[in-house]
Amino acid sequence: MIITKEQVLQALGNVEEPDLKKDLVTLNMIQDIHIEGNRVSFSVILTTPACPLKAMIENACRNAILHFISKEAEVNINMTSRVTTQKNTGVPGVKNIIAVASGKGGVGKSTVAVNLALGLAKAGSKVGLIDADIYGPSIPIMFGLENARPRASQVEGGKTRIEPIEKYGIKLLSIGFFTDPNQPVPWRGPMVSTAVKQLFNDADWGDLDYLVVDLPPGTGDIHITITQTFPVTGAVIVTTPQNVALADAKKGIGMFMMDAINVPILGIVENMSYFTPAELPENKYYIFGQGGGEKLANMLDVPFLGEIPLVKSISDSGDAGTPIVLDEYSVQSKAFIDMAKRVAQQVSISNAKVLDTV
Secondary structure, X not given: OOOOHHHHHHHHOOOEEOOOOEEOOOOOOEEEEEEEOOEEEEEEEEOOOOOOOHHHHHHHHHHHHHHHOOOOOEEEEEEEEOOXXXXXXXXXXXXXXXXXXXXXXXXXXXXXXXXXXXXXXXXXXXXXXEEOOOOOOOHHHHOOOOOOOOEEEEOHHHOEEEEOEEEOXXXXXXXXXXXXXXXXXXXXXXXXXXXXXXXXXXXXXXXXXXXEEEOOOOOOHHHHHHHHHOOOOEEEEEEOOOHHHHHHHHHHHHXXXXXXXXXXXXXXXXXXXXXXOOOXXXXXXXXXXXXXXXXXXXXXXXXXXXXXXXXXXXXHHHHOOOOHHHOOOOHHHHHHHHHHHHXXXXXXXXXXXXXXXX
């Protein structure tokens, strides 16, 4: 039996991308088809290297060739990716801007932002992280960069560009790199907006799949400045299980949904969901209540991105400048990586919806 390229495309036309609800051929996700006798090889171009359905899609493609063409076929699949983007982000080279926000302080928003950025990078994405929490920048501590100062370089036209600091495979900028950590800085509205814009506009970010932005708690000047100046792909909302935190998270989500802002909600992360003893990692104790974040997500019809445990090693690793996601064997690291994959998944879905309407 002679296998043809047309047969391969016809067979793979039966494989649907679960999130985008179209087949892989229609989505132009099949490339580089090569056939030698009964050997069939091709590439599947996913919408993100952090795709949580990667193994499922690969298995479905293999089964389609064996079922629709020949059980004797030898199938070699190269699973690769090209991160999608829906519009010009206003930052050259950056495909997607992801805002991480919370309705109130103390819910671990910065911890989620840091481990989200690192989780995306570990999956193979090019990632940057902006610490836009003007009033309490914590990214320098969490990366062990308290005394770091970014370099500046001259580009064409005599303009000065800030060079983000690179660590653990991602590019970083924080307002904390430009201030004395021992001195308070009394920011006023116009100063805040100008400083935040410079982190975006005056930096040489290069090519990035995702630029994660750690916003201050609440709903203030910085949120409005960023969302009205840069086309943000979507927002991740961080909460804890308590009702008071959920009430504030709901207000935060409401801000992003306002007509004047209109930023898609990528989902809700419930931090400090349950306590897990180190010696009994399978045990979960929901000491602050259970299921609040998921209920809020269902109420507002937005994705629930997962539960992050309340474990001392998470805060210890941040204080030590080595975020927990770097410990690939820990249960906590897996929770953050799973969350990062779901965020990437929602970015792809959101981008597809926008492109379908263009």
